[in-house]
Amino acid sequence: MDAPAAEAAACCRTEGRIVFDRVAHSFPGGSGGSVTEAVADFSLEIEQGSFVCLLGPSGCGKSTILNLAAGFERPSGGRVLVGGRPVTGPGPDRGIVFQDANLLPWRNVLKNITLGPELAGRPWEETLSAARRFIRLTGLEGFERHAPYELSGGMRQRVALARAWITEPPFLLMDEPFGALDAQTRLSMQELLTSVRQVTGATVLFVTHDVDEALFLADKTVVMTPRPGRIRQEILVPFPQPRDYERLILNPAFMELKYDILHAIRRPEYEI
Ligand SMILES: Nc1ncnc2c1ncn2[C@@H]1O[C@H](COP(=O)(O)OP(=O)(O)OP(=O)(O)O)[C@@H](O)[C@H]1O
Ligand SMILES: [Mg+2]
Numbered sequence: 001m002d003a004p005a006a007e008a009a010a011c012c013r014t015e016g017r018i019v020f021d022r023v024a025h026s027f028p029g030g031s032g033g034s035v036t037e038a039v040a041d042f043s044l045e046i047e048q049g050s051f052v053c054l055l056g057p058s059g060c061g062k063s064t065i066l067n068l069a070a071g072f073e074r075p076s077g078g079r080v081l082v083g084g085r086p087v088t089g090p091g092p093d094r095g096i097v098f099q100d101a102n103l104l105p106w107r108n109v110l111k112n113i114t115l116g117p118e119l120a121g122r123p124w125e126e127t128l129s130a131a132r133r134f135i136r137l138t139g140l141e142g143f144e145r146h147a148p149y150e151l152s153g154g155m156r157q158r159v160a161l162a163r164a165w166i167t168e169p170p171f172l173l174m175d176e177p178f179g180a181l182d183a184q185t186r187l188s189m190q191e192l193l194t195s196v197r198q199v200t201g202a203t204v205l206f207v208t209h210d211v212d213e214a215l216f217l218a219d220k221t222v223v224m225t226p227r228p229g230r231i232r233q234e235i236l237v238p239f240p241q242p243r244d245y246e247r248l249i250l251n252p253a254f255m256e257l258k259y260d261i262l263h264a265i266r267r268p269e270y271e272i
Contacts, residue, residue, distance in 0.1 A: 015084050016048025016170055016203050018069055024077035024228075025064050038064040040228035042078070051197065051204040053214035053221045055265055061229030062207040066175050069205060070096050082171055092120060095164035095202070097177040101156040103148040103163075110135070110144040113162045120167075127166075134162040137196060154185035161189070165196055172197075172204045179209065187245055190216055194242050211261050215254060216245055223264040233264045 023042040026035040039061035046052045054062045067073045068080045071089040080087045082094065090096075103112045110131060117127040135141055138158040148156055157177065164172065178186040190213060197204065208214050214221045215237055223233045235257065239248060248254050 017081070017084070018044075018046040018171065018203060018205055019081040020044045020065065020068070020078070021081070022078035023065070023068060023075045023080060025061070025068060025073060026076045037228040039224075039230070041230055042224075044222060044231060044234075046203055046205060048203055049201050050219045051206065051217055053218035054205065054207045054224065055209070055211065055214055055221055055261065056224030056229060056232070057226050057265060058209075060224045060227050062224060063175050065224075065229070066173050066205060066207055069171075070094055070173050092116065092167060093169055094171045094173055095167070095169040097157075097160050097164045097172070097174045099176040099179045101148070101153075101160035103156055103159055105148050108145050108147055109140060109151070109159050112148065112159050113166055115163060116167050130166050130168075131162070134166050137165075137199075138162045138192060154181050154189070157181060157185075157189060158192075161192070161196075165200065168200045168202075170202055172202045172206075174204065174206045176207055176209065178213070186213070190245070193217065198242065211258050211265075212249065214261070215239075215257060216243055216248060221261060223261060235261060235264075 020042050023039060024037075025039045026037045028035050042061075042065065044052075054065060056062055064073065068075055069082055069087060071087045071091065071094070074088075104115065107115065113131045113134065114127050117130070118124075135144060138161055140155065140158055140162065143151065143155065148159070151159065157180075161177070178189045181189060194217065206214075206217060211221075218237050219241075221235045221237060222231055223235070224230065225232045237257065239251070239254070
């Protein structure tokens with residue numbers, strides 16, 4: 001392969017990936033003027049179209065990692081590349097969903113979902129037809145004109161998902177998006193995410209505390225150490241997609257993997 005062809009091939013390989021290369025991040029403002037070292041020496045490559053779940057004890061730096069990929073924070077050390085480019089700030093290539101739906105209270109369901117394309121100046125007809133598609137997929141038909149306060153928590157979260165998905169971003173960054181939902185709604189949201197992902201083919205980085213959720217959704221789980229968060233273990237999830245939750249939890253291999261992951265999250269630092 002000649003040099004330009006090799007360069008082009010390398011570029012294609014990085015195009016749909018998220019890469020953390022020896023990332024460190026500290027926050028100022030600790031007690032006595034100290035800094036809080038949130039993550040250290042964190043290296044991870046998320047392949048195009050794959051779904052990676054980040055797990056680890058509370059405060060180990062999971063949200064920090066996600067916020068670095070989102071461009072809300074700049075790393076104190078190392079590099080974060082999304083789609084082959086260093087992250088310099090938030091961008092429309094990354095759809096972001098947090099635990100709280102963060103809807104605009106003065107906009108109805110439809111207008112919350114269409115916010116991104118409207119701000120980007122997309123033609124209204126095209127935006128409306130995409131919004132209708134995602135309203136259908138998220139089961140929000142009939143609620144287009146409702147205000148956020150007129151929705152249940154699960155419905156508000158579905159609006160947040162539709163808002164993140166409407167532009168079909170190649171990357172989805174999700175920070176405990178279903179953490180506040182009851183078990184039943186959470187499962188239907190997880191199933192929804194699985195089916196939408198099959199349509200859009202997005203590369204997903206997903207933070208969760210819930211090992212069952214990680215094993216239902218992910219191609220790979222990444223367990224972090226306590227702060228400063230480093231990678232303790234990367235575990236491939238071997239069950240073929242799409243998965244059936246009720247069958248999955250009865251599978252002995254699922255229980256074994258769940259045990260391994262729980263153990264990796266909980267075992268003390270000195271056992272690394
Ligand atoms: N904006 C900030 N300013 C100062 N310190 C911060 C900030 N954001 C996070 N931290 C600190 O960085 C560390 C990692 O926080 P982070 O929110 O990434 O953890 P987490 O793994 O997401 O925790 P949880 O599971 O509880 O959500 C914590 O000690 C936290 O106090
Ligand atoms: Mg967090």
